[in-house]
Amino acid sequence: MNEKTTAELENLRGLIDGVDQQLLHLLRKRLDLVAQVGAVKHGAGLPIYAPQREAKMLAKRRAEAQAMDVAPQLIEDILRRLMRESYLNEKDVGFKQVKTDLGHVVIVGGEGKLGGLFSQMLTLSGYEVKSLDKDDWLNSQTIFDGAGLVIVTVPINITCELIASKLTQLPSNCILADLTSIKTAPVEAMLAAHSGPVLGLHPMFGPDVGSLAKQVVVVCHGRGESEYQWLIEQIKIWGARIVEAEPEKHDKAMQLVQAMRHFSSFVYGLNLYKEEADIESLLQFSSPIYRLELAMVGRLFAQSPELYADIIFAQEESLVAISDYLDNYSQALQILKSGNREAFVKQFEEVAQWFGDFAPQFQRESRAMLQSVNDMKTG
Structure with a gap:
């Protein structure tokens, strides 16, 4: 570049830096306003996440962006990221306590x-929370005395045994709940062990979410719904979306959503290991969608093997789902080996028809995710 071009670029970049600084000040101002909103919501007991308000605001901003010749998706992307930060900030203000006469948790x-996450959320809502872990059972009677809610969150393979052997002498009006990722056996175990209110919960997220806004919590009713309705309302105030399900229906879905998916990722990672794949090289040649897929596989192996063993081995019925997947994989492989392109296209079209309107919907959603993945590249 010649000196004139260099000077022009430096001048323009300086102006851009100035605009960026203005943006930072505006972001700070917006976050301060959000903190005030959080305080008002806390006092009124309103949920942290208001989907109708969010949808209306996004639609309005998109229209305004269009009128200013700014890509509507750009402003939506910016606002969604801002809202995620806002939910994190609102959470720190605390939440209204729905059940003020509960006793401790x-x-x-x-x-x-x-x-730890649920302990934090309950504490932010004004409840006294006590933890009972493997070295505390000698003092368990003292810890349980006066409790209004007991939540079980231990490895799946010991959940039912622990409930049956350790939780049979709770106060009669105490709510007994669990956070296990399967529901039929734990709910049955709680109903057998405890005569009071029983509730099965499955948070469909990990402990690193930061905020429960927009997260899903599955509710499986056990006994005494009116006695624990306040807890469901409390979770809604945290911003979560409640999905009610029968335990059996939930567990059937988990065979596909969790067990088969995690097992498939495990085998994919195992295959990369057996093939001695060079991950650094794969990343250099990867498209955004493959990078995202590889990230999902890598994420699995960054976590506890015991946790995923618990999930995959939790239901014997998962073996059927995984075996069916293997059969379908083998049949598809036979089509490939036979060189029957027409058969492949025919099956592809059948599956596409089965997906229906979800296919283009998922395409739109994944496009946004892939653009974000591509934006994160540094080299």
Whole structure:
């Protein structure tokens, strides 16, 4: 570049830096306003996440962006990221306490990550929370005395045994709940062990979410719904979306959503290991969608093998789902080996028709994710 071009670029970049600084000040101002909103919501007991308000605001900003010749998706992307930050900030203000006369809460397994998250959320809502872990059972009677809610969050393979052997002498009006990722056996175990209110919960997220805004919590009713309705309302105030399901229906879905998906990722990672794949090289040649897929596989192996063994081995019925997947994979492989391109296209079209309107919907959603993945590249 010649000196004139260099000077022009430096001048323009300086102006851009100035605009960026203005943006920072505006962001700070917006976050301060959000903190005030959080305080008002806290006082009124309103949910942290208001989907109708969010949708209306995004639609209005998109229209305004269009009128200013700014890409509507750009302003939506910016606002969604801002809202995620806002939810994190609103959470720190605290939440209204729905049940003020509860007594204290006991989290069995409270030192675990998910137990720690629920302990934090309940504490932010004004409840007294006590943790009961493996070294505390000698003092368990004292810890349980006066408890209004006991939440079990321990490894799946010991959940039912622990409930049956350790939780049979709770106060009669105490709510007994669990956070296990399967529901039929734990709910049955709680109903058998405890005569009071029983509730099965499955948070469909990990402990690193930061905020429960827009997260899903599955509710499986056990006994005494009117006695624990306040807890469901409390979770809604945290911003979560409640999905009610029968335990059996939930567990059937988890065979596909969790067990088969995690097992498939495990095998994919195992295959990369067996093939001695050079991950650094794969990343250099990867498209955004493959990078995202590889990230999802890598994410699995960055976490506890015991956790995923619990999920995959939790239901014997998962073996059927995984075996069916293997059969379908083998049949598709036979089509490939036979060189029957027409058969492949025919099956592809059948599956596409089965997906229906979800296919283009998922295409739009994945396009946004892939653009974000591509934006994160540094080299």
